[in-house]
Amino acid sequence: MKYCLLLTSLVLTIASGVAEAAERLLTIGGSVTEVVYALGRGDEIVATDITSYYPEQTNKLPKIGYMRTLSAEGLLSMSPTLIIADAGAGPVNVLDQIRSAGVKVIQLKEGHTPAQVATNIRFIGQQLNAANTEKVAAQYEAAWQAAEAKIAALKTNPRVLFVLDHTGKSPQAAGNETAADALIKLANATNVMSGLFNGYKPLTAESIVAASPDVIITTSEAIQASGGIDTFLNKPGLALTPAGKAKRVVSYDSLYLLGFTPRLPNAVSDLATAIRKQ
Missing domain, CATH: 3.40.50.1980 (Nitrogenase molybdenum iron protein domain)
Known part of the structure; x- marks a missing residue:
């Protein structure tokens, strides 16, 4: 009987730890949202902005407005524990207000290169502790190399x-x-x-x-x-x-x-x- 109670307590403790580890993730920017889904962590997203409409299931999520005209009230109403935002998200003072409220806000760096996409995959994967991060990034890089070779052959x-x-x-x-x-x-x-x-x-x-x-x-x-x-x-x-x-x-x-x-x-x-x- 004592063994059963101990086992039950252990299971509940582990389950509690897992629940606490799961983020209430808010993604701002379609590119951010796509990366999260590519990493298989889309189920952690509680809301997105209106530029996030791929993959299809993102359209079922609450929208917090346009990424460049965010409001602190709208963001905080979703009770996020982590916000990952595109480089162009703002206004800056709104994101600062969210940080002041104790919410972790991560913003990507500006860049329109194939290498930056790979960097974004690895960066977001690190924030989410996604075990498949390197696999997803490597698959993307291989796909880009193949596309680059194909395009180079066009005369x-x-x-x-x-x-x-x-x-x-x-x-x-x-x-x-x-x-x-x-x-x-x-x-x-x-x-x-x-x-x-x-x-x-x-x-x-x-x-x-x-x-x-x-x-x-x-x-x-x-x-x-x-x-x-x-x-x-x-x-x-x-x-x-x-x-x-x-x-x-x-x-x-x-x-x-x-x-x-x-x-x-x-x-x-x-x-x-x-x-x-x-």
């Missing part, structure tokens, strides 16, 4: 323009130091706005026509918000370019295209192939 170098316009009313072109510019370079293509400016700038008909892109890249959200490709191409100058005249437009969802997630090898490979088929 043409398309001149492309990336247009960002999630509302359908404020189109902007991607210049240097953007995720879009990094993606274009990884696809062995030329950004027609490279060297002209940094970040995103509003489209002007004159600059777009002068740039004369062979292909236009955008997001599926931009096409949907515009009401279709034909309406999308009515934006300033686009219809007058070689790409616009031939309706050479390539689009993917923004997280897949710009998120620099573990799916990056597939995203870059798909893009590199698509812009050469047009």
Whole structure:
């Protein structure tokens, strides 16, 4: 009888320890959320932001708003014990308030490179004590090496323009130091706005026509918000370019295209192939 009571007590103690070890995890940024799921720890997530919509099961989780306009009240209402945020999450003062409330907040470093994705996998895996971290990171790195070799064999170098316009009313072109510019370079293509400016700038008909892109890249959200490709191409100058005249437009969802997630090898490979088929 004493043995049974001792065994029961031991089991309860172990179970209590496991329960205490499990985090109430809040992920901010679609790329962060994807990594957590890739590590097999998605069941620890209690809430995400609205940029987190892959894999499909993330859409069943509570949303705490947009990653760049967070509120302390919204975050704390989910009673998190750990928050892992993308580099662009903020405002900074809100994240500082959360830290002051005693919640551990970890933020990724900025970077749009294949190597940074591997770093993010290892960093997040370390925070979650995920035993399969190195395996997942190595699989990603092998996939990128295969994609890189495939892309290197492509002979043409398309001149492309990336247009960002999630509302359908404020189109902007991607210049240097953007995720879009990094993606274009990884696809062995030329950004027609490279060297002209940094970040995103509003489209002007004159600059777009002068740039004369062979292909236009955008997001599926931009096409949907515009009401279709034909309406999308009515934006300033686009219809007058070689790409616009031939309706050479390539689009993917923004997280897949710009998120620099573990799916990056597939995203870059798909893009590199698509812009050469047009």
